[in-house]
Amino acid sequence: MAVLGIEGTAHTVGVGVVEADPDAPGRCRVLANVRDMVRPPRPESGEAAAGIHPREAAHHHAEVGPELVRRALDEAGLEAADLDGVAFSQGPGLGPCLRVAATMARALSLRHGVPLAGVNHCVAHLEIGTGLTGADDPLLLYASGANTQVIAHVRGRYRVFGETLDIGIGNGLDKFARDNGIPFPGGPRIEQEAARVGPEALHPLPYTVKGMDLCFAGTAIAAQRLVDRGVPFPEACYSLQETAFASLVEVAERALAHTRKQELLLGGGVACNARLQEMAREMAEARGASFHCPPRPVLVDNGAMIAWTGLLKLRAEGPTAVADSAVRPYERTDAVEVTWR
Ligand code: ATP
Numbered sequence: 094m095a096v097l098g099i100e101g102t103a104h105t106v107g108v109g110v111v112e113a114d115p116d117a118p119g120r121c122r123v124l125a126n127v128r129d130m131v132r133p134p135r136p137e138s139g140e141a142a143a144g145i146h147p148r149e150a151a152h153h154h155a156e157v158g159p160e161l162v163r164r165a166l167d168e169a170g171l172e173a174a175d176l177d178g179v180a181f182s183q184g185p186g187l188g189p190c191l192r193v194a195a196t197m198a199r200a201l202s203l204r205h206g207v208p209l210a211g212v213n214h215c216v217a218h219l220e221i222g223t224g225l226t227g228a229d230d231p232l233l234l235y236a237s238g239a240n241t242q243v244i245a246h247v248r249g250r251y252r253v254f255g256e257t258l259d260i261g262i263g264n265g266l267d268k269f270a271r272d273n274g275i276p277f278p279g280g281p282r283i284e285q286e287a288a289r290v291g292p293e294a295l296h297p298l299p300y301t302v303k304g305m306d307l308c309f310a311g312t313a314i315a316a317q318r319l320v321d322r323g324v325p326f327p328e329a330c331y332s333l334q335e336t337a338f339a340s341l342v343e344v345a346e347r348a349l350a351h352t353r354k355q356e357l358l359l360g361g362g363v364a365c366n367a368r369l370q371e372m373a374r375e376m377a378e379a380r381g382a383s384f385h386c387p388p389r390p391v392l393v394d395n396g397a398m399i400a401w402t403g404l405l406k407l408r409a410e411g412p413t414a415v416a417d418s419a420v421r422p423y424e425r426t427d428a429v430e431v432t433w434r
């Protein structure tokens with residue numbers, strides 16, 4: 094069973110093709126995974142960089158999307174009519190971008206008579222992790238641009254045990270980077286800068302954990318104050334990372350203890366960060382839990398994760414009718430009925 098998936102919730106448009114691994118039940122095989130990202134114009138020196146404009150991002154996705162579909166099918170060695178499903182990111186995300194992905198998926202589905210599947214983007218970040226790493230029933234630390242959640246499957250749904258009360262951690266990193274002239278995505282550059290210094294560079298910053306929930310906006314603003322006060326940029330990056338990641342790992346540990354899950358899985362673009370991986374692994378192993386993190390191309394937004402979740406959903410409940418395929422910009426992780434577990 095081969096399914097093509099189209100991701101288009103925000104900055105990235107991605108197309109992936111996956112199939113179920115015939116040798117390992119529950120595991121996924123990625124046949125193709127191609128993507129392209131909208132890049133806001135580079136700032137003049139000394140100027141803050143621009144953010145993502147939803148309409149411009151949607152325009153970009155519509156322009157490059159069809160070519161990505163062709164490339165993904167070529168890489169997978171398939172024709173559209175050979176597909177057993179076409180999945181798309183139905184939500185949550187930026188409305189104009191979601192509508193482009195949904196339109197492409199409906200067109201492919203109707204033109205080639207292939208079943209359609211609308212899937213939740215956050216759930217897809219989790220499913221691709223279990224599909225590729227061998228984790229079976231993990232606690233997911235989902236750290237991306239717009240979202241920061243600690244999620245686990247309990248009684249038929251993915252329940253959110255803790256989440257950010259203000260901005261996603263990636264958006265916090267990106268905003269801090271942007272204010273310092275670094276274009277989107279800022280996370281990787283902050284990681285490089287932070288790696289230039291060590292623990293002696295740690296400046297205290299606001300650390301906010303409320304129950305199992307988190308806040309990042311104040312931490313990012315205070316990190317900017319360090320820069321404004323003349324603290325070297327790498328030290329500010331280091332302090333921001335250590336403080337924000339420590340709060341993520343604290344909440345994940347509490348959720349592991351609460352749910353008694355034995356596996357910790359990372360997902361979302363910020364999980365590409367080697368320091369976050371190191372802190373999360375250390376915490377998991379200290380508790381006797383196993384640590385799992387899929388490869389970078391499926392951590393950031395990508396079509397393969399949409400395809401894989403679509404495959405699971407199609408197998409369990411059949412196709413999404415076109416009439417039910419309207420986009421859901423605000424759909425929450427815990428609103429999805431998980432029929433395939
Ligand atoms: P969401 O899943 O919430 O819709 P998204 O679509 O913005 O969010 P992803 O593609 O999963 O997100 O992640 C993008 C984010 O990951 C950006 O904020 C980017 O800065 C961050 N990121 C990527 N690589 C790194 C890194 N090495 N360190 C820290 N952050 C990183």
Ligand code: FE2
Pocket residue numbers: 214218237238361362393394
């Ligand atoms: Fe994402």
